[in-house]
Amino acid sequence: MTxxxxxxxxxxxRVDLSTGKISTxxxxxxxxxxxxxxxxxxxxxxxxxxxxTGPFDVANKLIFATGALxxxxxxxxxxxxxxxxxxxxxxxxxxxxxxxxxxxxxKLKYAGYDAIIVEGKAERPVWLxxxxxxxxxxxxxxxxxxxxxxxxxxxxxxxxxxxxxxxxGQAGExxxxxxxxxxxxxxxxxxxxxxxxxxxxxxxxxxxxxxxxIAGNKEQWERLVKFHLxxxxxxxxxxxxxxxxxxxxxYNPGSRWVGEPGKRWGAARPPVEITGSIHxxxxxxxxxxxxxxxxxxxxxxxxxxxxxxxxxxxxxxxxLKVPAMATxxxxxxxxxxxxxxxxxxxxxxxxxxxxxKGEAALEACMIGMNMADDMGIWxxxxxxxxxxxxxxxxxxxxxxxxSAEYAAIPWDKWRAGDPAFLLDIIPRIGERRGxxxxxxxxxxxxxxxxxxxxxxxxxxxxxxxxxxxxxPKHHANEDDGQCGVIINTQYNRDAQCHSxxxxxxxGLPVHEQKRxxxxxxxxxxxxxxxxxYTRMNKYKAQRAKWALxxxxxxxxxxxxxxMGPWVASPLKERGYRGDNSLESRFFSLATGMDLxxxxxxxxxxxxxxxxxxxxxxxxxxxxxxxxxxxxxRWVYEDPKGAQPFTPGTIRMDRDxxxxxMDMFYEVMGWDKSTGAPTREAYARLGLxxxxxxxxxxxxxxxxxx
Amino acid sequence: xxxxxxxxxxxxxVEAVREASRQGRLATREDVLAAMEAEGVFLSxxxxxxxxxxxxxxxxxxxxxxVLATAPDIIAFQGLSGxxxxxxPDLLSRTYARILDRKGSPLLLMAEEIRAxxxxxxxxxPVELFGAPPFGLAPEEIEQALRGMAASPDYQDxxxxxxxxxxxYLFSTRHLEQxxxxxxxxxxxxxxxxP
Numbered sequence: 001m002t003x004x005x006x007x008x009x010x011x012x013x014r015v016d017l018s019t020g021k022i023s024t025x026x027x028x029x030x031x032x033x034x035x036x037x038x039x040x041x042x043x044x045x046x047x048x049x050x051x052x053t054g055p056f057d058v059a060n061k062l063i064f065a066t067g068a069l070x071x072x073x074x075x076x077x078x079x080x081x082x083x084x085x086x087x088x089x090x091x092x093x094x095x096x097x098x099x100x101x102x103x104x105x106x107k108l109k110y111a112g113y114d115a116i117i118v119e120g121k122a123e124r125p126v127w128l129x130x131x132x133x134x135x136x137x138x139x140x141x142x143x144x145x146x147x148x149x150x151x152x153x154x155x156x157x158x159x160x161x162x163x164x165x166x167x168x169g170q171a172g173e174x175x176x177x178x179x180x181x182x183x184x185x186x187x188x189x190x191x192x193x194x195x196x197x198x199x200x201x202x203x204x205x206x207x208x209x210x211x212x213x214i215a216g217n218k219e220q221w222e223r224l225v226k227f228h229l230x231x232x233x234x235x236x237x238x239x240x241x242x243x244x245x246x247x248x249x250x251y252n253p254g255s256r257w258v259g260e261p262g263k264r265w266g267a268a269r270p271p272v273e274i275t276g277s278i279h280x281x282x283x284x285x286x287x288x289x290x291x292x293x294x295x296x297x298x299x300x301x302x303x304x305x306x307x308x309x310x311x312x313x314x315x316x317x318x319x320l321k322v323p324a325m326a327t328x329x330x331x332x333x334x335x336x337x338x339x340x341x342x343x344x345x346x347x348x349x350x351x352x353x354x355x356x357k358g359e360a361a362l363e364a365c366m367i368g369m370n371m372a373d374d375m376g377i378w379x380x381x382x383x384x385x386x387x388x389x390x391x392x393x394x395x396x397x398x399x400x401x402x403s404a405e406y407a408a409i410p411w412d413k414w415r416a417g418d419p420a421f422l423l424d425i426i427p428r429i430g431e432r433r434g435x436x437x438x439x440x441x442x443x444x445x446x447x448x449x450x451x452x453x454x455x456x457x458x459x460x461x462x463x464x465x466x467x468x469x470x471x472p473k474h475h476a477n478e479d480d481g482q483c484g485v486i487i488n489t490q491y492n493r494d495a496q497c498h499s500x501x502x503x504x505x506x507g508l509p510v511h512e513q514k515r516x517x518x519x520x521x522x523x524x525x526x527x528x529x530x531x532x533y534t535r536m537n538k539y540k541a542q543r544a545k546w547a548l549x550x551x552x553x554x555x556x557x558x559x560x561x562x563m564g565p566w567v568a569s570p571l572k573e574r575g576y577r578g579d580n581s582l583e584s585r586f587f588s589l590a591t592g593m594d595l596x597x598x599x600x601x602x603x604x605x606x607x608x609x610x611x612x613x614x615x616x617x618x619x620x621x622x623x624x625x626x627x628x629x630x631x632x633r634w635v636y637e638d639p640k641g642a643q644p645f646t647p648g649t650i651r652m653d654r655d656x657x658x659x660x661m662d663m664f665y666e667v668m669g670w671d672k673s674t675g676a677p678t679r680e681a682y683a684r685l686g687l688x689x690x691x692x693x694x695x696x697x698x699x700x701x702x703x704x705x
Numbered sequence: 706x707x708x709x710x711x712x713x714x715x716x717x718x719v720e721a722v723r724e725a726s727r728q729g730r731l732a733t734r735e736d737v738l739a740a741m742e743a744e745g746v747f748l749s750x751x752x753x754x755x756x757x758x759x760x761x762x763x764x765x766x767x768x769x770x771x772v773l774a775t776a777p778d779i780i781a782f783q784g785l786s787g788x789x790x791x792x793x794p795d796l797l798s799r800t801y802a803r804i805l806d807r808k809g810s811p812l813l814l815m816a817e818e819i820r821a822x823x824x825x826x827x828x829x830x831p832v833e834l835f836g837a838p839p840f841g842l843a844p845e846e847i848e849q850a851l852r853g854m855a856a857s858p859d860y861q862d863x864x865x866x867x868x869x870x871x872x873x874y875l876f877s878t879r880h881l882e883q884x885x886x887x888x889x890x891x892x893x894x895x896x897x898x899x900p
Contacts, residue, residue, distance in 0.1 A: 243838065243839070244798075244801050244839055245801065246797045247795075247796065249799060249800050250800065253831055253893065254893050260838070262838070339900040340900050343898075347898075356870070356897065382900075475899075478892070478899065479899075509826045509827075529827065530889070572798075647882055647885035648888035649888070
């Protein structure tokens, strides 16, 4: 087959830390069918990491992989997937990936690499130096024990300001399952930092002076980029502003599109006032202010700017400056973050003086962002904090911790909602100090494993929003009924899928959503208004499949699933339509591999199915339905006793969810009784060898007695 | 008028409406004629002076009404003042136009916005919404409007629910059941805890 170069950088870097050997592979030749990103990572795990390998075993591998669109001018294309045997998956570590934005993906590709396969274990702490073709392992003894901020600074001083540094902090060094890898100061990939620590790899610094080729017509490419910009909304592809504007027919107070003319980035020097039309393409970056969304109006005066990933106009990592941080807490007065990382500190407190958008909340957020992104602690999508609150309230800490350790924790500050409490508790977790630090840094699995807490009991308490396998729900039935439930059953960590929720939360009225849903998924009934759910139907199953496969595709291509897919837009002249073929149009132009929407979706399905196969192989069971695709008890309960399908409840019906899983397995072409792909399903997706390998282990549903 | 003159008149009228929309204003025919006059439209050499300029003011108004009634992409509705007002929906949306029109009547402004939200999205709206632009109502205006609604039989469908955070959300019982409105208010308040 003749392959036109484009999109991909061309090489995959393999770094054996045990031997120091550094080599390269041809990306397309070896991994082209899996697209890149998580697909590349799954393939490496499938081919090279034996079943039963533990996350911190030398045999585990860590695959940093971008995709064909990362580093190009495609908006929202700054993502890197880090795939490995995922440490916080409980009771047994299985395949999983953390994802980060920032500048790392683009720099890696400009250096000539689509991915780095890290294997083995270094004898002593090292960091990986990559400057184009020059790749070296360098001594990191002077960095070991340091936080990510200092590590980034030291490496940047050594390499030059135009490098990107992905590093672990103390949590990763101490093999905490809840450890992150962070690049560009605030762009973190959860859960994978401990694996990096187990390999004595402190950081990767990368600098690239090359470029990327676009295989297709350049004018078409530029037109498509402009079109993509025109259909962008704000963060999470919220396509209407949170307030009425002259140009918009719709608005939604829950939208993350909070910027409007007259608002000011008050801590910029000089302050920047938003002017002009917020609907203009040159104003996209002003629409999102994550801090203002989460912390209210007060955040504007502390806003320095919107920060974000390469090629992304959304700028969802808001940079804040709060002088009180230095004077009151001795911390840097500047911090940046978005979503769950922005809320890291605040979420430890059930209540705060001044409420969730008061001054204490702001300070708690600042402390949390500063310390968690420095020590490299992952919140497990907020489960760490929810676990902490429940354990405190239930008296578990008092019962389980030694009296000296318990007494040393400033509980009075926690009860009073004093952000200074975080100065004590965060280092305990990040440094894995004491029993509390050891257990909490393992995630929910730590509670089950060390303190004898039953997973079922945890999943029965709605307040925990615990889902399964050590992780919480991530946009489940509270947002999207059965689709959300199905999506949350599929991965070995929290689902991290936003394809569905970016649509149902896009801010359009439900009749507009249903009109679009009819066009996209065959029926308006494929989507319900939140909390006004109807019974399962095949269109919802098709939408769940679409959502999962697009999520996987985005993770393969280097696109941001926190923004895409872009199937709705702010454009009333388009009837609020986005473009369901955007990914395939970009992919085809970038790579010269002409794949239409269905063909690229099939490639995404191949990757998603390989994830399923890896899970089956490592769990050593084909019965995914009974052993893996669990739904916690709280999903089937309502605090006020409301019945399923009555307006105002997210309670699901057991029989209906069982039917939902049937329908989902059916649209996937999987076996309904086990929820496992069949031999035919593997073959259809070009995974004949995978099917054969599982058959050899009696792990095909056809082999089940 | 000649075809050219009619086209020029229509073009000038539409542009006057569009300019008002661009500036975030609704336009009455009086506004449009004034803008056309200021632009010297009636002195232009395309023959408008022959009929339109010579016509009495009411004649111009009738001509303008007829022209705007068929102008593409221009919307008209009867405003609260009783006058017909015009806007270009691609520059000034229907929603925004109604808000502008009702700004002089806080009670009606709030009630109709609450009803529209309950009907269309559907959702209750936080009371704070009305204190922010473009509503821009003072706390005492909001309070007075709410009191007025409570006292009037015409607004008995407007009611409220209080979320766990203490935030008050307003909705219309014509379109939302109390329990569903309470759920949606709770959900709206919990979005920041469910990123």
